[in-house]
Amino acid sequence: MNNTRNIIRQSKTLVGPFPEFNVKDVSECPHELFLEWFKAAIDSGVHEPHAMTLSTTDHNGFPDARVLIIKDVDQDGWYFASSSQSNKGKQIEVNPNVALTFYWSQVGRQIRIRGTARKMDKDMSANDFLNRGVTARAIALIGKQSSIVKDQIEFEQEFEKQIYHIEQNPNIVSPTWTLYRVTASEVEFWQADEERKHIRLKYSNEGDEWIRTQLWA
Numbered sequence: 001m002n003n004t005r006n007i008i009r010q011s012k013t014l015v016g017p018f019p020e021f022n023v024k025d026v027s028e029c030p031h032e033l034f035l036e037w038f039k040a041a042i043d044s045g046v047h048e049p050h051a052m053t054l055s056t057t058d059h060n061g062f063p064d065a066r067v068l069i070i071k072d073v074d075q076d077g078w079y080f081a082s083s084s085q086s087n088k089g090k091q092i093e094v095n096p097n098v099a100l101t102f103y104w105s106q107v108g109r110q111i112r113i114r115g116t117a118r119k120m121d122k123d124m125s126a127n128d129f130l131n132r133g134v135t136a137r138a139i140a141l142i143g144k145q146s147s148i149v150k151d152q153i154e155f156e157q158e159f160e161k162q163i164y165h166i167e168q169n170p171n172i173v174s175p176t177w178t179l180y181r182v183t184a185s186e187v188e189f190w191q192a193d194e195e196r197k198h199i200r201l202k203y204s205n206e207g208d209e210w211i212r213t214q215l216w217a
């Protein structure tokens, strides 16, 4: 066996101990179970539990994925924010069907959400923007997310210019910064088991109710 394969095989996964997951005793709505697991992740010291992978498809149907921060979760869905002019923003414009994936290794939990992303109104997007740190706002104001950096000096100059801009106008908002909400059609909760008897519970949206099914791991 080659060295790379050896190194990979020696890396441990799903070591545990893991929390219980009783599929018979769960909330009727997936966002409630999500919030329960999210709080448990924080209590267990999961690093950056609010980081998730957003998957989209481009205009050729080719998949794309990147890590983002989840901004809020409520009965209407899962919220994230980005530039509408970024690659992901343009992809969502063409195909709003997306997937969100969370993985919290310390508790052996994965959550998969499939749904449709929709832009929230300007006030909600502006509010999200103004709650960001100065540096993050300056970068967003440059407004070039996902385009090519031609030279680092230009980047630094643009950055300094926008920092100055914010100092002069603290309430300035990027016109492309957008809060999106993902309305879920399916949400799957996956709990690792140290003996590999993993547990999967899927919520599927059927009109105004959620149907729960347990899946083979």
Ligand SMILES: Cc1cc2nc3c(=O)[nH]c(=O)nc-3n(C[C@H](O)[C@H](O)[C@H](O)COP(=O)(O)O)c2cc1C
Binding pocket: 051, 064, 065, 066, 067, 068, 069, 070, 081, 082, 083, 086, 087, 088, 089, 145, 146
């Ligand atoms: C932990 C982490 C959090 C991130 N959070 C965000 C975010 O909330 N919004 C965002 O636009 N990009 C965020 N990024 C950057 C994205 O992963 C990505 O590089 C960027 O949005 C451009 O993606 P795109 O070219 O597919 O549009 C984050 C990256 C990491 C690693």
